[in-house]
Amino acid sequence: MPRKKPPVVITCAITGAIHTPTMSDALPYTPEDIAAQAIAASEAGAAILHLHARRPQDGGVTIDPEAFAAFLPRIRQSTDAVVNISTGGSLTNSIDERIAPALRFSPEMCSLNMGSMNFSFHPLARRYDTWKFDWERDYVARSDGNIFRNTFADIENAANQLAPHAIKFEHECYDVGHLYNLRFCMDIGLFKAPVFIQFIFGILGGIGPEVDNLVFMKRTADRLFGDDYRWSVLGAGGAQMPLATTASQMGGNVRVGLEDSLLIARGKLAESNAQQVAKIRRIIEDLGSEVATPGQAREILGLKGADRVGF
Numbered sequence: 001m002p003r004k005k006p007p008v009v010i011t012c013a014i015t016g017a018i019h020t021p022t023m024s025d026a027l028p029y030t031p032e033d034i035a036a037q038a039i040a041a042s043e044a045g046a047a048i049l050h051l052h053a054r055r056p057q058d059g060g061v062t063i064d065p066e067a068f069a070a071f072l073p074r075i076r077q078s079t080d081a082v083v084n085i086s087t088g089g090s091l092t093n094s095i096d097e098r099i100a101p102a103l104r105f106s107p108e109m110c111s112l113n114m115g116s117m118n119f120s121f122h123p124l125a126r127r128y129d130t131w132k133f134d135w136e137r138d139y140v141a142r143s144d145g146n147i148f149r150n151t152f153a154d155i156e157n158a159a160n161q162l163a164p165h166a167i168k169f170e171h172e173c174y175d176v177g178h179l180y181n182l183r184f185c186m187d188i189g190l191f192k193a194p195v196f197i198q199f200i201f202g203i204l205g206g207i208g209p210e211v212d213n214l215v216f217m218k219r220t221a222d223r224l225f226g227d228d229y230r231w232s233v234l235g236a237g238g239a240q241m242p243l244a245t246t247a248s249q250m251g252g253n254v255r256v257g258l259e260d261s262l263l264i265a266r267g268k269l270a271e272s273n274a275q276q277v278a279k280i281r282r283i284i285e286d287l288g289s290e291v292a293t294p295g296q297a298r299e300i301l302g303l304k305g306a307d308r309v310g311f
């Protein structure tokens with residue numbers, strides 16, 4: 001008898017810090033809409049909700065803990081899904097400012113970006129003649145000057161400050177070198193096995209969204225971490241569904257959501273985060289695998305439990 005495949009953990013990244021309101025009416029930015037879309041995504045099958053905050057008045061990016069306070073309790077009241085708070089939601093703030101929401105709310109998970117890099121989405125600026133809000137055009141067009149800073153000192157600082165909270169990290173790895181950075185950090189005792197790695201493909205500045213690269217990342221991670229890691233895949237833009245499907249068949253977990261892609265199919269905008277979750281869930285189940293419940297995700301990733309969060 002073939003061994004039963006482990007259930008696939010779906011993460012949904014609800015709003016992020018790349019896309020802007022002009023690009024899709026579905027992109028949530030008020031606390032009400034972020035909460036409603038997060039709850040709907042969990043009902044559709046997402047076990048983990050990866051969350052950023054936005055300014056309610058114009059959809060701008062914010063990492064102010066107060067902005068998180070406006071939606072976290074609502075999400076907690078209405079769903080059992082694991083809450084994962086981003087620590088990467090600003091390219092201009094220091095690591096101390098970026099980890100402030102995770103320090104304040106002590107979620108079960110938070111993101112941790114594993115290397116410094118160019119991080120750009122400026123080609124998107126050419127697609128729009130008019131913009132809903134004043135800040136958007138410059139924010140997008142000037143991302144060609146972004147340096148996403150995640151030095152070893154930043155990573156160590158974040159790991160040390162967050163250690164008392166027993167938060168599981170979503171280690172965001174945008175290129176093969178980031179896997180080596182993570183291995184180094186494990187060797188100096190910053191992170192305990194099993195670590196959870198998000199392989200990221202298709203961000204301008206990181207590795208491209210080809211299946212060859214997924215196989216290469218996975219093979220490199222196998223060599224570096226052996227059994228000491230769990231993994232998931234995030235493909236940006238049109239690579240989202242194809243790479244998530246491939247990862248689910250390679251024994252990995254998947255991440256979807258409007259943070260990473262605004263599309264539901266080639267050339268067609270998604271109506272909501274839940275629509276993307278429902279689509280990848282259907283694909284996974286059609287191909288004979290199961291989707292993990294939040295409880296199964298907690299077990300697979302060794303999380304502290306929803307009763308130990310601070311919101």
Ligand code: KMH
Nearest residue numbers: 016086087088089111172
């Ligand atoms: N936006 C994704 C490509 C974070 O929040 O720390 C990466 C991300 C970073 O999710």
Ligand code: ZN
Nearest residue numbers: 013016086259
């Ligand atoms: Zn994010």
